[in-house]
Amino acid sequence: MIKTFFSKLSALWSRIKHVLTHNFIFNIADNKWVFFSVIKIKATNKKRQSLIGLSFIFIWIVGYLIFALYPIFNSLYLSFFKVKLDGAALQMTFQGINNFKAAFLYDPYFVEILVGYILEIVMNVPITIVFALIIALLINQPIKGKGIWRTIFFLPVIIISGPVIAELMRQGATTLPSIREYDIIRLILNNVNPSVGTPIQELFDRILLVLWFAGIQILIFLAGLQKIDREIYEASMVDGAGPWASFWKITLPSIKPLISVSIIYTVVSMSVFSLNEVIIYIRNVMLGESTDALINGYGYSAALSWLYFIVMVLIILIFVGLLNVRRRSRS
Amino acid sequence: MKKFFRTIKEIIQLTFKKDFTHAGIKVKRLFMGVRFTDGLIYKFLIYALLLSFGYVYLYPVLYMLTNSFMTMEDIIDAGVRWIPTKLNFENYRLVLVELNYFKSLLDAIYLAASPAISATVSSAIIGYGFARFNFPLKKLLFVLMLMTFIVPPQITMLPMFRMFSQYKLLGSIKAFVYPAILGQGLNGALFILIFYQFFRMIPKSLDESAQLDGATPFKVFTRIYIPLAIPSIIIVFLFSFVWYYNETYLSGLYLRGSTLLSLPLKLEQYINNYTSIYPEGSQARELMQAVKLAGNVLTLLPLLILYFFTQKRFVESIDRTGITGE
Numbered sequence: 153m154i155k156t157f158f159s160k161l162s163a164l165w166s167r168i169k170h171v172l173t174h175n176f177i178f179n180i181a182d183n184k185w186v187f188f189s190v191i192k193i194k195a196t197n198k199k200r201q202s203l204i205g206l207s208f209i210f211i212w213i214v215g216y217l218i219f220a221l222y223p224i225f226n227s228l229y230l231s232f233f234k235v236k237l238d239g240a241a242l243q244m245t246f247q248g249i250n251n252f253k254a255a256f257l258y259d260p261y262f263v264e265i266l267v268g269y270i271l272e273i274v275m276n277v278p279i280t281i282v283f284a285l286i287i288a289l290l291i292n293q294p295i296k297g298k299g300i301w302r303t304i305f306f307l308p309v310i311i312i313s314g315p316v317i318a319e320l321m322r323q324g325a326t327t328l329p330s331i332r333e334y335d336i337i338r339l340i341l342n343n344v345n346p347s348v349g350t351p352i353q354e355l356f357d358r359i360l361l362v363l364w365f366a367g368i369q370i371l372i373f374l375a376g377l378q379k380i381d382r383e384i385y386e387a388s389m390v391d392g393a394g395p396w397a398s399f400w401k402i403t404l405p406s407i408k409p410l411i412s413v414s415i416i417y418t419v420v421s422m423s424v425f426s427l428n429e430v431i432i433y434i435r436n437v438m439l440g441e442s443t444d445a446l447i448n449g450y451g452y453s454a455a456l457s458w459l460y461f462i463v464m465v466l467i468i469l470i471f472v473g474l475l476n477v478r479r480r481s482r483s
Numbered sequence: 484m485k486k487f488f489r490t491i492k493e494i495i496q497l498t499f500k501k502d503f504t505h506a507g508i509k510v511k512r513l514f515m516g517v518r519f520t521d522g523l524i525y526k527f528l529i530y531a532l533l534l535s536f537g538y539v540y541l542y543p544v545l546y547m548l549t550n551s552f553m554t555m556e557d558i559i560d561a562g563v564r565w566i567p568t569k570l571n572f573e574n575y576r577l578v579l580v581e582l583n584y585f586k587s588l589l590d591a592i593y594l595a596a597s598p599a600i601s602a603t604v605s606s607a608i609i610g611y612g613f614a615r616f617n618f619p620l621k622k623l624l625f626v627l628m629l630m631t632f633i634v635p636p637q638i639t640m641l642p643m644f645r646m647f648s649q650y651k652l653l654g655s656i657k658a659f660v661y662p663a664i665l666g667q668g669l670n671g672a673l674f675i676l677i678f679y680q681f682f683r684m685i686p687k688s689l690d691e692s693a694q695l696d697g698a699t700p701f702k703v704f705t706r707i708y709i710p711l712a713i714p715s716i717i718i719v720f721l722f723s724f725v726w727y728y729n730e731t732y733l734s735g736l737y738l739r740g741s742t743l744l745s746l747p748l749k750l751e752q753y754i755n756n757y758t759s760i761y762p763e764g765s766q767a768r769e770l771m772q773a774v775k776l777a778g779n780v781l782t783l784l785p786l787l788i789l790y791f792f793t794q795k796r797f798v799e800s801i802d803r804t805g806i807t808g809e
Contacts, residue, residue, distance in 0.1 A: 177501065199619075204700045205616020212609040212628065220631050223639035223646075232642065283536075290533050303794045304537050307544070310790045310797070311783045313729030314740070315751040319775050320543050323550075348750035352685025360539060416633070424635050434637050435736060438644075450641055457637035464635060 160272055213239065233284060233456035242450075249457035262456060266463065269430045273422060273467055276362045280412060280418050284366040288373035289403075302374070309367035314426035321427075365422060370412040376407040408475070415471045423464050486511075502699055503767025507621060514604045514766055551575070551776040574777035582746075582753055584781060591746035592785070593730060597656055599723035601663040602674060603716055615690070632672040644736060654741035659727070659734070669726050674719045681715045683710060718796050746782045753778065 173179070182212045185193045193199070236243040238342040255262050291301050307356075371448055380403065426433065438453035490513050497506035516522025542654050552569045578584065579742055613625055623758075644653075652658045662668050666675060690703045698706065708717075738744060743753070754775050790797065 189770060198757070201616050202618035205612050205618040205621075208608050208612025208616065208704075209624065211605055211664070212612075212666040214625070215605075215621065215662065215667040216631070218625065218646075219643065219662045219667035220634070220639065223642035224634065225641035227638050228805075234712075262704075278512070284801055286532075290529055290536070293529050295529060295533070299798075301533060301537065302798050303790075304540055305789065306794070306798055308540065308724055310786050311544070311729075313747045314731040315754075316779050316782060318751075319754065319779055323772055323776070360543060363536075364538060364543075420633055420635075422734070424637075426730075426735075431635070431732065432638050435640075435732070438641055439736075448643075456640055457635070461635055461638050465651040468633070 184192055226441050233459050245330050251452050255456055255459060264474045265429050265433055277418050279362050281414055282368045283363055284369035285373050288377055305370050306367045308364035312364055318427055319443040348365040358381045372410050372414050374411040380406050412472045419468050517650045547776050547779055550773055551780050553773050566745040576780045577774050578781055587746055587749050590743055594745050595724050595728040598659040598663040598668055598727050599720055601660050602723045603720045605664050606664045606674035607678050609674045611682050614679045614682035629672055653739055658737040677715055677719055681712055721793055721796055748776045750782050
């Protein structure tokens with residue numbers, strides 16, 4: 153029953169195929185593709201391969217055009233306009249760079265939020281990377297229960313989601329209660345300038361959350377560490393290098409490219425995390441929750457999101473650049 | 484362990500023989516090792532660090548679990564910190580009823596699994612195309628594909644929001660499935676990269692021999708490569724599922740006002756409703772703390788169960804992206 157159905161289907165399919173490849177628009181004859189019986193293309197193996205390859209990634213090209221390229225340029229375009237919703241239609245008036253100007257000069261919140269974001273990222277990214285590296289090094293030691301440790305340190309990646317984290321933060325579960333009780337930290341904090349002390353204190357309050365962003369990075373470093381040839385360590389040991397020296401001279405240089413990857417991943421994941429104040433503000437502006445007409449609506453939020461994107465890319469470039477400058481001057 | 488006891492025994496024997504110099508050397512060996520990394524002190528340091536980091540990592544989870552069982556008296560009582568005086572399931576009962584948990588859970592799974600399946604299928608096809616064939620502009624397209632990872636959704640969300648509202652896709656799951664099926668889902672670039680890396684490693688002679696037997700390129704893909712790629716498929720699906728399950732920013736926008744809500748969003752809504760009812764500092768609000776935590780636990784429970792059974796797959800995922808270089 154089913155077999156006859158399929159054989160009928162395949163017969164139908166071959167007939168359709170024949171019609172598709174033997175008509176006046178497109179004709180396949182003697183290894184030649186003929187369009188409109190005028191344009192003749194020789195079907196070499198290479199051409200056939202590239203055609204098949206393109207047909208496999210065709211869905212990606214379509215998706216990229218619709219869901220990436222068009223939105224990117226459309227939001228850039230919108231950012232130069234004042235957009236008003238008039239029923240279903242949009243009323244657009246050209247603004248030049250006024251939207252960008254308003255973000256810095258007029259908007260009472262944006263610059264403050266953005267600076268807060270930059271400070272946070274600049275402080276949190278190195279901490280995340282260093283901790284991820286330390287934890288990866290620890291797990292890479294000959295210890296018992298490697299799987300259990302990896303499971304624990306990867307757990308946050310599974311359960312990190314906006315509302316859950318927000319609730320934990322509200323209840324103070326993301327600060328270790330004992331950290332504040334250490335006298336030495338309090339002593340340091342009380343004796344420095346409050347402009348330095350406050351961010352440090354906030355850092356201690358949020359250290360847990362910062363560490364929770366390190367899950368993927370730990371795996372990245374771990375995979376890198378396991379790829380390093382053990383013989384190099386043995387050779388260096390024969391030459392009298394201790395663990396400290398071999399870390400700086402062998403381990404770190406060989407996983408340096410991975411540090412760049414981790415930095416990019418950390419910055420991106422922290423920037424698009426749903427509790428990030430900047431992106432919440434952008435969404436609120438877009439949905440028109442402010443009453444001030446000048447800093448409201450689609451056009452302005454598009455401008456904000458582009459500013460945010462530029463800042464993000466700059467942060468990534470600066471971090472990765474710093475890493476590479478150091479490498480060059482050392483060698 | 485055996486070696487450790489033997490060394491201890493030798494040290495004791497040496498001390499009884501009053502050979503203190505040799506005993507001293509042995510003791511030093513025991514603690515410092517031959518090159519420090521094989522001594523006891525080093526081991527102790529490593530485990531101490533691991534334990535303290537592990538504690539820091541698990542602290543919020545443990546806090547959430549224990550406090551969610553607490554009664555109002557326990558939460559107010561400062562003496563009760565970790566272990567509730569009695570197991571109290573009232574919080575869970577409240578959440579199960581109020582959130583309409585099982586229906587919400589089914590909704591949430593549907594909401595996460597459909598885009599995840601679409602993303603898995605599409606990224607397998609796209610990754611295969613990038614890995615096995617040469618075509619003009621391949622390098623450029625590949626770089627563009629990787630670049631989409633960096634572009635934050637804030638840039639694309641506004642035009643997409645308008646596009647979806649124009650085609651009446653807002654408030655429906657299609658707003659997530661369509662991008663996913665075209666390879667533009669959540670972290671789509673990462674998944675394509677995983678498949679790309681996997682398909683590139685398989686020797687080409689395999690599909691050449693299949694082609695000699697008359698298989699079409701599509702058949703080669705479905706009959707030979709898909710069965711080989713099942714581990715990668717599982718990894719990509721799991722990650723995609725988890726990320727879609729936890730996604731709240733875009734779904735808060737695209738699914739606004741719809742009854743179809745992911746579980747984290749529903750929880751948020753529920754919490755907001757409750758906190759607005761009771762005034763600041765009232766006892767009922769204190770009690771709410773535990774109820775909210777119970778809600779958190781129930782939201783995360785499906786993921787925790789999933790992770791418990793599949794954690795090996797998650798952990799080996801990074802190896803498969805090939806970013807460490809082969």
